[in-house]
Amino acid sequence: MTAGLDAYAPFVGRATIEEIRLLGDRLRGRRVQHVNSTAVGGGVAEILNRLVPLLLELGINTRWDVIRGGDEFYAVTKSIHNALHGRPVTLSEHDIAVYRETTEQNLRNLALSDDIVFIHDPQPAGLVAARAPGSRWIWRCHIDLSAPVASVWEFLRPTVERYDAAVFSAPQFSRTLPIDQVLIAPSIDPLADKNRELDARTVESIVTRLGLDPSRPLVTQVSRFDRLKDPLGVIEAFRLVKKYNDCQLLLVGGSATDDPEGQAVLTECRDRAADDRDIHVVELPPTANVEINALQRASTVVLQKSLREGFGLTVAEALWKAKPVIAGAVGGIPLQITHKYSGVLTHTIEGTAYWIKQLLNAPDFARRLGENGREHVRHNFLLTRHLRDYLLLFLYLGHLGESVITLD
Amino acid sequence: MTASPFRFWTRLTLTRLTGRRAADLAELTEHLRTVPASVIFHHTHHFLVQHQHLSPEPPNDLAFWVTNVLQEDQLGEQLAAIDTVQFASLEDLRDRVVGVIDGYLETRRELRTAPPGEEFHFMDAISFVLPTAHQARTLAEFAQQIRQVTHGAISYHLFEARLRVGSDDNDFSRWLERDLGEREVAAGVRKLDPYTYTMEGLRQRLLRLIETRLGTSGSRP
Numbered sequence: 001m002t003a004g005l006d007a008y009a010p011f012v013g014r015a016t017i018e019e020i021r022l023l024g025d026r027l028r029g030r031r032v033q034h035v036n037s038t039a040v041g042g043g044v045a046e047i048l049n050r051l052v053p054l055l056l057e058l059g060i061n062t063r064w065d066v067i068r069g070g071d072e073f074y075a076v077t078k079s080i081h082n083a084l085h086g087r088p089v090t091l092s093e094h095d096i097a098v099y100r101e102t103t104e105q106n107l108r109n110l111a112l113s114d115d116i117v118f119i120h121d122p123q124p125a126g127l128v129a130a131r132a133p134g135s136r137w138i139w140r141c142h143i144d145l146s147a148p149v150a151s152v153w154e155f156l157r158p159t160v161e162r163y164d165a166a167v168f169s170a171p172q173f174s175r176t177l178p179i180d181q182v183l184i185a186p187s188i189d190p191l192a193d194k195n196r197e198l199d200a201r202t203v204e205s206i207v208t209r210l211g212l213d214p215s216r217p218l219v220t221q222v223s224r225f226d227r228l229k230d231p232l233g234v235i236e237a238f239r240l241v242k243k244y245n246d247c248q249l250l251l252v253g254g255s256a257t258d259d260p261e262g263q264a265v266l267t268e269c270r271d272r273a274a275d276d277r278d279i280h281v282v283e284l285p286p287t288a289n290v291e292i293n294a295l296q297r298a299s300t301v302v303l304q305k306s307l308r309e310g311f312g313l314t315v316a317e318a319l320w321k322a323k324p325v326i327a328g329a330v331g332g333i334p335l336q337i338t339h340k341y342s343g344v345l346t347h348t349i350e351g352t353a354y355w356i357k358q359l360l361n362a363p364d365f366a367r368r369l370g371e372n373g374r375e376h377v378r379h380n381f382l383l384t385r386h387l388r389d390y391l392l393l394f395l396y397l398g399h400l401g402e403s404v405i406t407l408d
Numbered sequence: 409m410t411a412s413p414f415r416f417w418t419r420l421t422l423t424r425l426t427g428r429r430a431a432d433l434a435e436l437t438e439h440l441r442t443v444p445a446s447v448i449f450h451h452t453h454h455f456l457v458q459h460q461h462l463s464p465e466p467p468n469d470l471a472f473w474v475t476n477v478l479q480e481d482q483l484g485e486q487l488a489a490i491d492t493v494q495f496a497s498l499e500d501l502r503d504r505v506v507g508v509i510d511g512y513l514e515t516r517r518e519l520r521t522a523p524p525g526e527e528f529h530f531m532d533a534i535s536f537v538l539p540t541a542h543q544a545r546t547l548a549e550f551a552q553q554i555r556q557v558t559h560g561a562i563s564y565h566l567f568e569a570r571l572r573v574g575s576d577d578n579d580f581s582r583w584l585e586r587d588l589g590e591r592e593v594a595a596g597v598r599k600l601d602p603y604t605y606t607m608e609g610l611r612q613r614l615l616r617l618i619e620t621r622l623g624t625s626g627s628r629p
Contacts, residue, residue: 015540015558019418022538146525171529174425183423183531330525339476379559392422392536403446407538 003191005054008384011190016384023391024058026407032394033112034064035127036120037077043186043313044120044142047386050189054387060394065110067124073102077123083152084122084143085308091152103127116394119163128162136397139163142186144310144331145173164397169311170332180400182393185335187386188316188377193289195320198297206294210250210282217247217360220299222292222317224253225265225283228308230328233349235272235279237305240353242278245360252282252295296321301359301366305352306330316381319343319373324366326355336381342373411587414550414580416542416557419564423450424532431527432519433478436470437509439530445498450533452492452501453567468492470505473528478520483512492603496576537564547588551618559607566602566610580614593621 009017032055036044048064055062069077076095083089091099103126112130118138119125131137139160145153145168153175160166165180174181188195207214219238223229231251238249251269266283273279284291296302302318302325309331316336318325327333329345337343344355359366379385399405426447430436440448451469468487475484486508495501513519522528542557544550554562565579578597585594596617602610 013558015556015561018540019420019558019560022418022540023420023536026538168425171425171531172429172525172527174427174529176427181425181427182534183425334526338472388420389422392420392534395536396422396534402534403444403532404535404537407536 005057007191011378011382012384020384020388027391027394028059029061031061031114032116032118033114034118035067035124037067037123039066047186050383051387067106069102072098080122080152081143083149084145086147089149091155116397122156125156125159128159137163138165138167140167142169145175170335184389185332185381186311186313187381187383188313188320189383194293195317198294203294203297206291207298212248212250212280217300218250218298219247219301219303219356220250220295221303221305222252222296222314225262225269227265228306230305230307231269232272234303234305237349237352237356241356245357247360248278250280250282250295252284254284254286296323299323301326301356309333316377320377322370322374324359324369325373326352342376343369411545413543413545414583416540416553416561417537417564418540418558418561419568420536420560422534424534426530426532428530429527431522433509433513434519436528437506440502440506443530444532447530447532448498448502450531477522477526480520493601547590547618547622551615554611554614562607562611593617
């Protein structure tokens with residue numbers, strides 16, 4: 001069962017919860033419908049599973065629908081997803097026909113008559129064709145749109161322009177559009193297994209079980225085995241550090257069995273680690289949230305050496321555990337880390353190695369970065385801020401174009 | 409004299425993306441001249457609420473970007489040193505920011521360009537202003553509420569009402585002086601440079617001013 005809103009007061013303060021309730025009072029009884037493409041798995045479903053009960057608790061009549069589509073449809077939407085991320089993909093006429101046909105089927109099956117319809121990502125974007133007079137439609141883009149394949153974006157753009165507002169996770173993801181665009185970053189849930197407090201014994205038992213030495217410094221990167229997360233660059237940086245500092249490296253990520261590229265990257269990591277007993281490459285099931293939590297808590301320094309990134313919520317997860325984080329200055333990461341205040345931003349393998357050494361050798365500075373990082377997450381990247389921003393957006397839909405809105 | 413109660417309001421913001429971006433100082437000033445005033449407000453104020461533990465530096469987005477991305481340290485320092493509290497309107501503040509950059513550009517022949525992906529993105533603050541349940545009738549109640557209200561509420565009464573609404577005083581000082589006759593406390597609050605504190609630091613500073621007064625007047629409950 002999801003925790004109620006009051007359960008978040010210890011993290012963000014009673015007054016913040018009061019403010020959320022004040023906003024909720026002004027939206028009480030409104031009908032809001034979320035639509036995405038999956039009920040389980042993935043960040044969107046994870047966040048809706050948490051947010052929908054909180055919206056209901058506030059008296060907002062919220063429901064969540066999932067579109068249906070066949071394998072062919074999801075192959076097309078995966079291509080669209082990759083193209084919007086900048087991979088060189090083109091859509092054939094057949095692809096476009098499949099996308100349109102599935103959209104039509106869903107339009108026949110879904111009732112889309114709520115006051116506010118909140119569509120997540122490109123898969124259900126075409127549903128806006130059914131918008132009823134007086135209703136407000138939001139398109140929430142969870143994708144890095146900073147350098148999309150032009151032809152694919154041009155296919156999607158006329159659809160996006162039919163919405164009242166588009167929501168992006170980072171400023172560089174926005175496009176030139178004739179509709180309002182707002183910035184709403186994703187969030188982490190401090191009560192979820194991945195982030196809740198753990199006692200020292202639990203942490204140590206998990207660390208030991210995975211063959212790590214709890215008495216020695218641990219440098220960790222939590223991420224999928226994906227070249228864009230540069231795990232081989234992490235190994236190289238670690239080798240530069242190990243010449244001077246005694247430490248262990250942990251590369252830990254979700255299972256890659258259904259992802260051929262992920263499997264290849266995992267194998268490359270294991271090959272590169274070779275017989276170095278201080279490099280641990282660990283594959284965990286996607287449900288291993290408590291384990292990931294414990295490994296982040298056990299770390300001395302956390303890395304997220306991404307070359308490309310959507311938002312990079314693993315950074316917020318580590319900062320919430322007050323860990324000093326060194327991360328690539330890409331995607332949403334600069335929103336989470338202000339260089340040398342709440343973490344370290346790097347651009348190269350050598351720079352990453354330099355900063356790992358600095359943080360291992362200057363624990364007071366490292367601790368201060370971690371503490372600043374935790375406070376930054378507390379104010380900007382917890383679920384309550386996400387909820388508040390959605391409420392503000394719902395209210396804004398009644399005041400489009402205004403800059404100061406007084407709610408007497 | 410019966411004091412009218414102080415009703416705490418709060419200000420919450422939603423960030424609107426303008427789609428405008430700058431890669432060098434020429435582009436930065438070009439946009440700064442033409443963006444809505446609320447964009448100027450956003451980039452000179454959101455750091456105060458979003459980055460609780462970073463103050464006293466960096467004070468605004470412009471100074472931060474110029475220093476850390478363009479690595480124009482001298483200009484970054486000049487932008488950081490702009491005394492935001494002295495400006496009665498956002499247009500005056502805009503003129504000052506543009507003037508400082510223009511002055512610097514006169515001495516420079518070459519412009520540094522931000523690395524790809526690190527351009528300055530102009531954003532707008534959509535402000536939502538709403539009353540809270542917090543009220544105070546006496547100085548002691550005021551202190552009690554100052555302890556409890558959000559940063560958004562403190563920020564609204566100290567920054568927003570003055571700068572965006574064009575008032576020449578902050579709401580706290582005005583009420584303290586006019587309704588409670590607390591001239592000294594009002595003057596103390598007026599004298600604060602709120603831009604050099606974190607919001608939590610500002611809350612503590614306000615509390616110290618009030619508690620000192622309560623201690624000397626003997627009216628502390």
